[in-house]
Amino acid sequence: MIEDPPLLTIKNLTKRPATEKVAAIAKASTGVVVDCLGGRGAMCSSIKPVNSDASRFCGVALTCDAGPADNLAVFGALHVAEAGDVVVVATDGFKATAVIGDLVLGMARNCGLAAVVTDGCVRDLEGCIATGLPCYACGVTPNSPARNGPGSVGFPVSIGATGVESGDVILGDRDGVVVVPFERIDEVVEHLDDVLAAEAALDAQVAEGLRMPEFARAVLDSDRVVWRD
Secondary structure: OOOOOOOEEEOOOOOOOOHHHHHHHHOOOHHHHHHHOOOOOEOOOOOEEOOHHHOOEEEEEEEEEOOOOEOHHHHHHHHHOOOOEEEEEEOOOOOOOEEEOHHHHHHHHHOOOOEEEEOOEEOOHHHHHHHOOOEEEOEEOOOOOEOOOOEEEOOOEEEOOEEEOOOOEEEEEOOEEEEEOHHHHHHHHHHHHHHHHHHHHHHHHHHOOOOOOHHHHHHHOOOOOOOOO
């Protein structure tokens, strides 16, 4: 006879980025960080801030897999989370019940979390907003989950078509949520100043009346463009 799985399986977070590197990434927008990653890294656009006025965050990912219609794993994550962490809750994209409500989000705030991100739904929207804690989700429904498990904490998950591992850096703003894999944190930090400088230079040109960037003008003036009457 196959034994029932444990209600929760929790893996200790063994890799944690240096505080100063998280702080460096926190100063940038999601768009700048995506550019540092080569143009990709954001979760799907269906994962949106519950409150656009309290959407910006940056922290270290702590993953949990709650599965559909259950949130026992969320409490496991709260138990092991450190201040500044971002709890990333995978639900297999299940939207018939919420996985987070205002009380759980308030507990997350009390634990010092930077944010909660899920591919599931939330409930108690007004209360969630009142917590002031950034929260991203795929929707809102009054339906409530069970707390039966099984679930896991600390293992790799897929959320919003993006893989996330505990120890990654997670950044969010009104544009969405970006995942910086642990092994690419140094790369992103190294390129931040260059990308920010390029953005600032182009911003200044646009403010002065720029109508077309040079790379686009070069293409339009080349023999790679065919004009038809």
